[in-house]
Amino acid sequence: MTDGTHPSELSAPTDRMSLSAQIKARTGEVRGVGSRTSKSPCYETDGLEIRVDGFTGIERLENHQVRVGAGCTLNELLNVLGRHGLALPTIGEWDGQTVGGAIATGTHGGSYKYGSLISSVVDAVLVDGNGRRRTFKRGWKNFQHVLPCFGTLGVFTEFVLQCEPSFELHLKRRVFGIDTFLERLLQPDQSTEFRSAIWMPAADFVLDYSASRPDSPLHGVRRKREVRFNDTAMVLDWLTKQTAWVKSQVSRTDELDSVGRAYTQRLFPARDYCGPYDAMLAPLKGDAATILAKRAKNKTPPEGEFAVSYAAAKPFLDALMTDMKSLNAFPDRPIGLRPGAAEFGTLSAAQGEPCIWVSMFLYPNNPLMERLPNRLIEFSARPHWGKCVFHRRDEIASLYPGWTDFSAFRNTLDRDRKFVNHFALSLGL
Template sequence: MTESTAAGRNWAGNIAFSAPRIAHPASIDELAELVRTATHVRAVGSRHTFTALADSAELMVSTEALPAVVTVDANARTASVSAGMRYAELARALEAQGWALGAMASLPHITVAGAIATGTHGSGDAAGSLASAVTALDVVRADGSLVTLRRGDDDFPGAVVALGALGVVTRVELEVEPRYDMTQIVDRGLPWHSALADLDAVMGSADSVSLFTTWTDVERVDQVWRKTRGTVAPGLLPGAALASQPGHPLDGEPAENCTDQTGAPGPWHERLPHFRAEFTPSNGEELQSEYFVPRDRAVDALEAMRALARDGQNGARLAALLYVSEIRSIRADELWLSGAYGRDTIGIHFTWRRDEPAVRALLPHIEAALAPFDARPHWGKVFTLDAPTLASRYPRFADFGALRERWDPRGVFRNAQLAAWGL
């Protein structure tokens, strides 16, 4: 086990962790002893969170030094995965054994446990959040005990997207399927009126669809990235043009950082993410926010964003701060703190320039525009909604609070960020 007094910063560099200690246990026993003897503990993964969610008043622990194991149960179609692994590592291990995941986030560099705990997702009408693939998980509780929760257990729906508030997750079981190939193409210039006239058709035109816009052109969607299972790429969207060369979600950035967009078939894990595992995009150069709106109200929510972009003052601030916005679909799930809990969902994502005071000044205007649609924020990204508003947006918010109190009555895993959110 290694231990340091310098906890460092998060991925974006906007959070300097205040924890006086950070430890990297090399075994479950070492982890359990650390947790059992500490007063306050928080788990940290790839640090790809834009809030102080991983910070602790005493000790941060990383599970990345635990043995990395991926074991597939072919009969159950599940894989047992060390929670500190990154999705890129997991994907390569599954591919080597002839298996695959049904969904991946756009960035494969993030840890499995961290992505699951915050409700992170990929895109696709049939694809739930990454957490929805979980069938079981092992958790080290505040007393150092290791417990296993399985799908069907009473506490399971509250314990998967749990923000690290119940304990340190050391292993997860995920649904897997036989490996498959995919294609990816990019359409440019899709008219917004066409997209919103039949949003379901656009989002259902491939297995994974991402709309990219800077909101500066309120008449056309800048890019539509579409990933399709099999070896045949989908036809063009009406009114759009096929990209003439590979690109990047941010115009002008190098396409070599991104997965293949030429329509050539390739392994699932080299198409589902936007970014190649060999590159680390935008590290330290951005902030992110995301809001989840119900699928059946998404058109109105997107129209509200277009109206905000047309507004003189707010539109100018949006244009000055925004790198790009991404719109994706997520299937409903029953995980209490998931952004897709109880409803098919559209995620509206924002990648910002790293000017946190200015971003935080603009976000209340975006949150107000999306408030009529009960927009839920992504827990790992920047937002300004207060605790009462959060409680009103997540129907099982109070149930999760009761679960946390029962699992961790001493508040070992609670920190200032969770307290600010009322959790």
């Protein structure tokens, strides 16, 4: 097996029969892929790469449900839903992924009420290693093993999703010190349904976006918001890190810290926005090709994201701060913070209890990488399957009580291990 980055064959079947025939006939590795934008190598294969671009239908069903092809992009789906006055209850910040890829990895937003997109899945349909079509319905035996599975069980062709009537959001941009922010993150007021924030540890401030459903739409406020990791924040993060390094060579004074905070307040005054939920929650635009080109051009540092329990969130962030101070090092971008509701998937990061998603951008030579793998295990932080995995791979299974059950279930669907790529193998599957 190679490092799995170069498929030996590509296929883009347009109907279920030919997809089944191809998988059945294949003796080596097979992998269903979406837009191939994941930051972990979960989609990589050196075998047959199956693109599901041909499975893009969207059909409206009863009870605000829709049947959607796995190859449809979130953007296409949200547009069609919008035309029917429907919405997904929660979405990530970008809508260029495929529905299949987003669901297979547990793509999430920052909702207190819902978990990842998986929480909207009513039925999932896949073709297994024998070429058999299998339907898994919420509430049926084994449904909990099916999502997320990052392509290790078969190739998804379609899903039935539970939607709801479309809604508007009132989004508030505010700046807080980390302690005040953490209180709000962990004990939100009743009306706050969504939250996503970035923490700039060197400047000691958090840029917080929280959203609630207004009783009636607000007028006179912006209907378009900036992205969370925006250019101003990036420059400020970089500058304050330089200052912090200089300060650490001289002496750290409270006066200098408060100057940083004052600038932050000026650059990010309190601001309110109101608009359709998708514009408020998914401001990051661009199709997969554009995003991949931008990623390559900007040499974006690898991003990992991990879910920690509410109880572990503050101690985990305190430990990160201790490491930053003692190593005199910071992550290579601001730290992302979002809440997520509990989920029950065997390989869900937020299984059994609500979580805080912590995302970190780190180049491999960042000194924090020396300690992070230990911290992740110490605080039982589970990875997002579509983002870089900063854990030691052989320790990951220990974070999932149902790992062995998942593995056994996987083997029943894929006895010949066609869907075990290099990434899955490195995790012990």
